Amino acid sequence: xxxxxxxxxxxxxxxxxxxxxxxxxxxxxxxxxxxxxxxxxxxxxxxxxxxxxxxxxxxxxxxxxxxxxxxxxxxxxxxxxxxxxxxxxxxxxxxxxxxxxxxxxxxxxxxxxxxxxxxxxxxxxxxxxxxxxxxxxxxxxxxxxxxxxxxxxxxxxxxxxxxxxxxxxxxxxxxxxxxxxxxxxxxxxxxxxxxxxxxxxxxxxxxxxxxxxxxxxxxxxxxxxxxxxxxxxxxxxxxxxxxxxxxxxxxxxxxxxxxxxxxxxxxx
Amino acid sequence: xxxxxxxxxxxxxxxxxxxxxxxxxxxxxxxxxxxxxxxxxxxxxxxxxxxxxxxxxxxxxxxxxxxxxxxxxxxxxxxxxxxxxxxxxxxxxxxxxxxxxxxxxxxxxxxxxxxxxxxxxxxxxxxxxxxxxxxxxxxxxxxxxxxxxxxxxxxxxxxxxxxxxxxxxxxxxxxxxxxxxxxxxxxxxxxxxxxxxxxxxxxxxxxxxxxxxxxxxxxxxxxxxxxxxxxxxxxxxxxxxxxxxxxxxxxxxxxxxxxxxxxxxxxxxxxxxxxxxxxxxxxxxxxxxxxxxxxxxxxxxxxxxxxxxxxxxxxxxxxxxxxxxxxxxxxxxxxxxxxxxxxxxxxxxxxxxxxxxxxxxxxxxxxxxxxxxxxxxxxxxxxxxxxxxxxxxxxxxxxxxxxxxxxxxxxxxxxxxxxxxxxxxxxxxxxxxxxxxxxx
Numbered sequence: 001x002x003x004x005x006x007x008x009x010x011x012x013x014x015x016x017x018x019x020x021x022x023x024x025x026x027x028x029x030x031x032x033x034x035x036x037x038x039x040x041x042x043x044x045x046x047x048x049x050x051x052x053x054x055x056x057x058x059x060x061x062x063x064x065x066x067x068x069x070x071x072x073x074x075x076x077x078x079x080x081x082x083x084x085x086x087x088x089x090x091x092x093x094x095x096x097x098x099x100x101x102x103x104x105x106x107x108x109x110x111x112x113x114x115x116x117x118x119x120x121x122x123x124x125x126x127x128x129x130x131x132x133x134x135x136x137x138x139x140x141x142x143x144x145x146x147x148x149x150x151x152x153x154x155x156x157x158x159x160x161x162x163x164x165x166x167x168x169x170x171x172x173x174x175x176x177x178x179x180x181x182x183x184x185x186x187x188x189x190x191x192x193x194x195x196x197x198x199x200x201x202x203x204x205x206x207x208x209x210x211x212x213x214x215x216x217x218x219x220x221x222x223x224x225x226x227x228x229x230x231x232x233x234x235x236x237x238x239x240x241x242x243x244x245x246x247x248x249x250x251x252x253x254x255x256x257x258x259x260x261x262x263x264x265x266x267x268x
Numbered sequence: 269x270x271x272x273x274x275x276x277x278x279x280x281x282x283x284x285x286x287x288x289x290x291x292x293x294x295x296x297x298x299x300x301x302x303x304x305x306x307x308x309x310x311x312x313x314x315x316x317x318x319x320x321x322x323x324x325x326x327x328x329x330x331x332x333x334x335x336x337x338x339x340x341x342x343x344x345x346x347x348x349x350x351x352x353x354x355x356x357x358x359x360x361x362x363x364x365x366x367x368x369x370x371x372x373x374x375x376x377x378x379x380x381x382x383x384x385x386x387x388x389x390x391x392x393x394x395x396x397x398x399x400x401x402x403x404x405x406x407x408x409x410x411x412x413x414x415x416x417x418x419x420x421x422x423x424x425x426x427x428x429x430x431x432x433x434x435x436x437x438x439x440x441x442x443x444x445x446x447x448x449x450x451x452x453x454x455x456x457x458x459x460x461x462x463x464x465x466x467x468x469x470x471x472x473x474x475x476x477x478x479x480x481x482x483x484x485x486x487x488x489x490x491x492x493x494x495x496x497x498x499x500x501x502x503x504x505x506x507x508x509x510x511x512x513x514x515x516x517x518x519x520x521x522x523x524x525x526x527x528x529x530x531x532x533x534x535x536x537x538x539x540x541x542x543x544x545x546x547x548x549x550x551x552x553x554x555x556x557x558x559x560x561x562x563x564x565x566x567x568x569x570x571x572x573x574x575x576x577x578x579x580x581x582x583x584x585x586x587x588x589x590x591x592x593x594x595x596x597x598x599x600x601x602x603x604x605x606x607x608x609x610x611x612x613x614x615x616x617x618x619x620x621x622x623x624x625x626x627x628x629x630x631x632x633x634x635x636x637x638x639x640x641x642x643x644x645x646x647x648x649x650x651x652x653x654x655x656x657x658x659x660x661x662x663x664x665x666x667x668x669x670x671x672x673x674x675x676x677x678x679x680x681x682x683x684x685x686x687x688x689x690x691x692x693x694x695x696x697x698x699x700x701x702x703x704x705x706x707x708x
Contacts, residue, residue, distance in 0.1 A: 091504075
């Protein structure tokens with residue numbers, strides 16, 4: 001069986017007026033397996049969002065390549081996006097559409113066959129308990145309600161791969177827990193999930209494998225158990241610090257500006 | 269592991285037009301729920317300009333009525349005894365109040381400037397002494413052009429003096445046995461050969477195209493800013509970019525949406541102006557005894573629709589190019605406003621008398637469409653410039669879309685990295701391209 005997501009030597013550089021070329025993602029490689037939650041763990045500005053944006057074809061890789069369900073992100077972006085549900089803390093919903101209109105729009109624009117749209121929308125409305133406010137405009141909904149609609153929007157076209165980029169940022173504890181539960185349910189349904197976070201407990205609880213990313217590079221990628229064995233540390237927080245310190249110690253003097261801030265100046 | 273495509277059974281490939289249709293429907297639905305867009309693209313075109321015109325002309329009527337009600341305060345210096353009739357006419361005119369004063373002329377002129385006096389009438393000996401007959405005189409009217417009351421006083425006294433002069437000449441000629449026809453030589457009279465309908469078409473052609481351009485631009489303005497900068501500000505841009513729609517289809521749908529609202533604003537406004545022109549102008553024309561008939565030739569309707577589409581097509585493309593650099597609605601407004609002002613400049617020149625459709629003017633964007641519309645509303649169809657106008661406008665739209673396509677190929681423009689700065693884009697991308705990235 002082929003890997004749903006396959007990333008090889010992916011690199012992204014940006015030009016910044018004050019810093020010149022900035023390497024936000026540096027030679028990143030990993031693969032995600034079917035029905036797996038793959039965690040991308042890193043501090044703010046580590047390069048997680050840029051990596052995921054390249055996988056979602058929002059950004060083009062500078063070098064290297066990645067495939068999603070066998071489609072190349074650079075050469076076949078529309079097919080990639082049809083097979084992908086992308087959600088991040090910065091992907092908002094249209095405030096002037098109702099919850100139902102939102103789901104209907106994203107189902108259709110993502111290519112769900114017309115005869116399946118209504119049934120799929122209604123089933124998601126039921127599944128996420130949206131029915132009581134399905135006719136209300138998004139801008140009238142609470143944060144928790146919006147979050148449910150956002151999750152339903154992400155999966156409305158039933159994609160095999162889901163990307164959640166820091167999905168719990170800005171959510172209260174209950175909503176964050178609900179989000180974690182939903183993500184676990186998607187895994188149970190056989191979806192491949194890439195989950196990026198800087199919250200260690202989330203990664204620890206949810207992820208089947210974890211990649212530790214720091215300054216645009218992946219420094220470790222394995223199951224939590226194997227990472228514990230490799231580092232001799234129990235807590236993920238300590239494991240993360242271990243790899244970051246190791247990376248810092250190994251870091252060679254690099255050209256001015258390189259790798260300091262993983263994101264380009266305007267792409268955070 | 270192999271990487272052969274493993275397409276899921278669910279989502280399927282769509283035709284571009286279907287995608288554009290879905291995106292367009294979403295844009296329009298959301299826009300019609302946005303107060304600002306509904307106000308600027310629908311309500312203002314329908315109500316504002318007819319209302320403004322009505323307010324302007326009603327205000328004008330009111331001011332004229334007020335001015336007529338004033339009594340002009342006039343000081344007369346050294347009226348000639350031989351022409352006591354003139355003094356009498358001034359004294360008996362109910363709109364003139366003669367003030368008795370011995371103040372020097374300089375002081376009276378100061379009073380006129382201050383506004384406490386409207387007019388000083390001085391009777392002076394004629395400037396050419398040799399040619400003067402006994403009793404001849406020159407009337408000098410000192411007034412302040414910047415004061416409405418003073419200008420009105422001057423007009424009133426001027427009319428009385430002119431009338432007195434004509435009557436005096438007539439009387440003197442009769443006294444000397446000369447018939448009116450003998451000394452008058454010729455008389456002047458005028459007759460307007462334009463029908464009511466033609467007068468209506470003339471006024472419509474003068475006003476409507478200018479307001480039309482303003483309205484189309486205004487109709488495009490908010491949707492253009494909202495469709496790109498607004499989308500970024502609301503953070504829905506990334507949501508849309510991660511959908512299966514192609515970039516080109518997203519931009520095409522947004523463009524069609526902006527054109528729709530711009531064109532709609534133009535057509536609604538045109539309709540409103542046509543329907544309200546007669547009642548708006550009626551009070552003004554009733555003073556001159558003229559009547560307007562506002563009807564538009566049937567053939568002008570498709571021309572007006574075509575003009576709206578062409579104009580909106582060009583304006584929308586231009587505005588979207590500028591808005592594409594903005595990250596917030598405010599930045600978008602700041603970016604698009606200079607372009608908005610720029611497209612109104614050529615319209616100002618159309619008010620110059622004698623400007624007509626020509627092949628030369630047909631190659632100037634905006635001016636050409638405006639002239640085509642003006643001609644159509646006036647019932648004149650000048651086909652060679654009109655055809656050239658359509659061709660040039662389509663070329664301008666294509667060129668703008670090409671430029672837009674060139675700009676959106678830059679990832680950082682798509683991501684809104686230039687913070688509303690066109691200069692930053694030109695500096696980084698056009699003048700000084702960054703060096704290619706080094707291989708990792």
